[in-house]
């Protein structure tokens with residue numbers, strides 16, 4: 001799945017409704033308050049014109065001031081009384097308008113903010129639980145775009161657009177009801193035109209939807225490009241690649257601009273067209289009404305029409321224009337929000353990446369650390385190359401295993417399968433005799449300490465980085481782990497000691513210092529299994545032998561996998577496995593392997609500088625190391 005397919009992963013026809021129904025469910029009372037408040041407020045704000053019309057006819061044409069739902073016996077007879085009553089009604093409706101609208105805004109705002117909060121946290125939580133495969137194919141900049149930009153779009157929709165939609169529906173309904181009450185025949189003429197307006201709006205909305213999805217995808221690519229370019233700033237500068245990167249950003253920005261422009265062009269045509277049509281329709285009714293009052297009912301119209309009816313009618317018609325025009329704009333907002341909601345759901349409800357929790361038995365513990373690979377085959381998703389072929393190896397609890405091999409031989413892949421970052425295509429992996437399929441990822445990962453070649457340090461203090469897997473650690477425990485990892489003395493020389501901030505990705509530290517902090521982190525975790533994947537590749541020989549001496553004591557009580565290019569790092573291991581092209585070629589301890597005079601011996605000869613002794617078959621290894 002490519003990174004632009006979040007929307008497709010959602011697999012839902014009504015993403016917004018799905019969000020409102022699921023994440024919004026606990027806050028639905030606020031949503032209902034928003035709907036009721038906005039509807040009542042809108043109707044109250046539309047009643048004034050109708051009342052003024054009645055007052056005009058009652059005061060100037062001596063007609064009855066008959067208010068629907070109000071008994072005539074309650075109405076005053078004098079003109080001053082009628083005027084006073086009109087004022088009272090107008091004040092009452094205005095008060096109802098203000099209070100109800102306030103409640104409506106409050107309801108929608110509370111609803112939106114709570115939904116967005118829950119959705120943001122839930123989406124982030126789900127995103128980081130997705131399989132590594134997801135992050136192999138999706139750039140983190142694109143995921144961040146969903147968490148920021150798409151959630152903001154949804155905020156705009158939930159706080160403003162939904163309220164505006166209710167206002168549009170209520171305004172159109174109120175206008176139509178009052179127009180029907182004022183003059184059914186004229187109202188019918190207005191109604192006849194509505195399918196035309198609706199049809200035009202529908203056509204525009206379809207066109208906008210197509211373009212919105214493209215705009216969102218282009219925004220995602222742009223964001224990902226910006227992040228990629230900025231993250232590699234050292235490489236960019238050292239390669240003098242500023243202009244090249246600017247060009248790539250410019251290209252991504254240009255694509256976004258084109259998509260946005262395409263979308264704006266459609267939108268720019270919609271408004272003037274709607275204004276033109278509604279203006280023409282208003283003029284038609286004005287001419288009919290004037291002729292009707294001044295001369296006689298024209299064409300098929302019949303009965304009487306007063307000024308107190310025509311003036312409010314025209315005002316209601318005018319008031320129809322704004323919601324009708326806004327309807328197109330709100331449809332655009334709806335399409336935008338729908339595209340964002342699809343992308344959010346693509347992550348937060350991307351079922352294909354969510355592990356099926358039901359199949360794990362949470363009670364299976366890992367205490368010993370024995371591991372068994374049985375005929376394991378693996379190819380990375382989307383890759384044509386076999387990464388591991390027929391891997392079988394059985395490791396007893398407490399053993400220290402060295403894994404060596406050329407670049408790309410599959411050493412890291414072996415441990416990635418053990419950590420359940422990927423699932424083998426065939427074969428079985430067992431830990432403490434339990435099949436990995438049955439062990440919950442959380443149980444497995446808390447039992448395995450993992451130090452990679454490029455350990456990730458968070459932009460937090462050294463202390464927080466060391467205690468990442470064990471936040472309750474005491475100062476003594478932290479110091480002991482740091483001493484074993486050979487970093488304590490360095491930290492002691494820093495003005496803020498363990499509270500020193502390491503910067504983004506640990507940029508204030510050297511590669512070796514980062515590795516030692518990561519080793520301290522793994523030591524503190526005290527797991528039954530430890531994976532050191534080129535964990536000392538950045539440290540100098542002296543520090544490495546220091547760590548080695550300490551690790552000897554540390555590895556005594558756990559199963560340890562040491563992946564290394566340097567044979568010196570693994571030569572003391574109980575057993576060493578030599579990998580080449582995804583297969584185990586040799587195994588044994590250092591002395592056995594040297595006696596075999598195979599790949600291991602060649603690797604050894606290359607590293608001790610005895611290139612002459614390298615067998616012809618393995619000369620290519622030299623170039624791969």
Ligand SMILES: Nc1ncnc2c1ncn2[C@@H]1O[C@H](COP(=O)(O)OP(=O)(O)OP(=O)(O)O)[C@@H](O)[C@H]1O
Nearest residue numbers: 136380383387405406407408409410411412413414
């Ligand atoms: N995420 C991935 N997607 C596709 N192919 C991958 C991925 N990660 C690794 N590979 C491929 O799988 C093969 C084994 O890679 P692996 O990282 O296990 O090698 P390695 O022995 O650890 O190499 P090195 O010593 O350079 O770290 C390589 O051919 C590599 O290109």
